[in-house]
Amino acid sequence: MAKRSTLYIIGVFLPIWTFLTYTFCKEVFLVRKCQNIDSLYTKYSQRVKEEYDSNRRRNYFPEIKLPRNSYDDDTLNYTRQDDICQTYPRENATILMLVRNSELEGALDSMRSLEDRFNNKYHYDWTFLNDVPFDQDFIEATTAMASGKTQYALIPSEDWDRPQWINETLFEDRLREMEDKGVLYGGSKSYRNMCRFNSGFFFRQSVLDNYDYYFRVEPNVEYYCDFPYDPFRIMRLKGKKYGFVITLYEYEETIPSLWDAVEEYLETNEGSILNKEDSAYAFLTDSGLVGKYYPIVEADSDYNLCHFWSNFEIGDLNFFRSDEYKNFFETLDAKGGFYYERWGDAPVHSIGVSLLLRPDEIIHFDEIGYFHSPFGTCPASHTIRLDQRCRCKSDDESAIDITPHSCLMRWWKNGSGKYFLKETQRQV
Numbered sequence: 170m171a172k173r174s175t176l177y178i179i180g181v182f183l184p185i186w187t188f189l190t191y192t193f194c195k196e197v198f199l200v201r202k203c204q205n206i207d208s209l210y211t212k213y214s215q216r217v218k219e220e221y222d223s224n225r226r227r228n229y230f231p232e233i234k235l236p237r238n239s240y241d242d243d244t245l246n247y248t249r250q251d252d253i254c255q256t257y258p259r260e261n262a263t264i265l266m267l268v269r270n271s272e273l274e275g276a277l278d279s280m281r282s283l284e285d286r287f288n289n290k291y292h293y294d295w296t297f298l299n300d301v302p303f304d305q306d307f308i309e310a311t312t313a314m315a316s317g318k319t320q321y322a323l324i325p326s327e328d329w330d331r332p333q334w335i336n337e338t339l340f341e342d343r344l345r346e347m348e349d350k351g352v353l354y355g356g357s358k359s360y361r362n363m364c365r366f367n368s369g370f371f372f373r374q375s376v377l378d379n380y381d382y383y384f385r386v387e388p389n390v391e392y393y394c395d396f397p398y399d400p401f402r403i404m405r406l407k408g409k410k411y412g413f414v415i416t417l418y419e420y421e422e423t424i425p426s427l428w429d430a431v432e433e434y435l436e437t438n439e440g441s442i443l444n445k446e447d448s449a450y451a452f453l454t455d456s457g458l459v460g461k462y463y464p465i466v467e468a469d470s471d472y473n474l475c476h477f478w479s480n481f482e483i484g485d486l487n488f489f490r491s492d493e494y495k496n497f498f499e500t501l502d503a504k505g506g507f508y509y510e511r512w513g514d515a516p517v518h519s520i521g522v523s524l525l526l527r528p529d530e531i532i533h534f535d536e537i538g539y540f541h542s543p544f545g546t547c548p549a550s551h552t553i554r555l556d557q558r559c560r561c562k563s564d565d566e567s568a569i570d571i572t573p574h575s576c577l578m579r580w581w582k583n584g585s586g587k588y589f590l591k592e593t594q595r596q597v
């Protein structure tokens with residue numbers, strides 16, 4: 170009997186007991202392990218949440234000073250807004266694109282990006298300009314992409330084509346010379362029309378008559394970050410007349426005599442009354458050491474070749490429509506340099522605004538991330554890049570701001586730039 174019960178214990182009870190004990194311990198161990206993993210995950214997610222919440226919280230406490238690469242503390246603070254259920258007031262402004270039918274894909278890429286990053290909240294109108302009529306495909310696709318109204322205008326021949334008074338023989342000779350030298354777009358006739366149009370005629374198009382501000386957009390560009398504000402509103406509230414994101418040096422071979430023409434303009438009745446101290450003249454002529462850099466090329470004239478890259482610009486149309494700017498443009502145009510050389514609209518606009526405006530009427534939008542091949546700009550502050558969902562790094566290969574190719578530091582020093590540089594200047 171005792172033998173039977175021993176056998177029973179060994180054969181039945183012990184395996185069951187072992188199995189149950191094993192299962193129980195395993196469960197306990199697993200639960201523990203899971204709890205450990207759980208608490209690990211909880212810890213991680215709490216850390217991430219806190220980190221990101223602190224970003225979000227900034228929206229509710231706009232007075233907090235961001236560690237940002239900016240000289241204007243008010244721009245961001247003014248606009249921190251809760252996006253949900255918000256209606257956004259609009260300024261009297263339009264987005265403006267001069268573009269060819271053949272550039273439809275690139276135009277849509279740029280539109281998609283700007284709509285996503287800015288305009289889907291505001292629904293500003295899109296105005297398209299062309300020297301030939303837009304085709305149906307272009308109109309249909311761009312209208313579908315826009316969140317605002319679209320309008321399409323044909324540029325009159327007298328605002329686009331080469332004027333009669335251009336000496337055709339000289340023009341053809343110079344074109345060939347520049348092409349042989351390998352100057353970028355040196356042999357292109359249409360590029361010259363485009364540059365002259367953008368310098369002196371875009372603002373005269375009747376389709377723009379009723380607007381105060383424009384935002385120039387080109388095909389194939391990208392806006393890297395959400396806009397933290399409506400730049401048009403900043404322009405109006407702060408009395409700005411010209412806004413840029415990138416500034417760099419021009420190829421001197423495209424403008425050999427542009428500065429001579431500017432100097433002649435400065436001798437005219439209108440030019441001679443300008444006060445160089447009240448303008449950003451020094452931004453155009455300072456060729457000393459700024460930060461670590463001298464200008465990348467030593468220019469032949471007093472112009473240091475710095476210009477605002479005009480493929481991105483936000484401007485006050487009333488400034489361009491003013492007699493002062495028109496007179497400045499017409500004095501230059503009469504020299505024929507848009508055709509005999511290859512003057513770009515970027516240096517012409519830049520010299521115009523630097524001479525005719527006060528430095529504080531020009532704004533560097535340093536929270537806007539932007540790319541036009543081959544250069545880009547990306548906000549320097551990590552918190553801004555998270556806050557504005559940027560998809561760029563400020564040390565990307567294409568990021569130009571703090572490189573020898575950029576004139577930004579020269580702007581900080583001579584324009585309405587960073588206060589600490591301005592202070593240094595004053596002390597010197």
Ligand SMILES: Nc1nc2c(ncn2[C@@H]2O[C@H](COP(=O)(O)OP(=O)(O)OP(=O)(O)O)[C@@H](O)[C@H]2O)c(=O)[nH]1
Pocket residue numbers: 266267268269270272298299300301359360363386387388480542
């Ligand atoms: N309608 C029209 N638009 C033009 C013409 N040439 C240039 N454009 C537009 O004018 C703007 C500037 O021309 P781009 O070819 O981009 O000149 P760029 O920016 O100096 O040079 P890349 O962009 O590097 O080619 C763009 O918006 C073009 O679409 C033209 O002949 N007709």
Ligand SMILES: [Mg+2]
Pocket residue numbers: 387480541
């Ligand atoms: Mg371009």
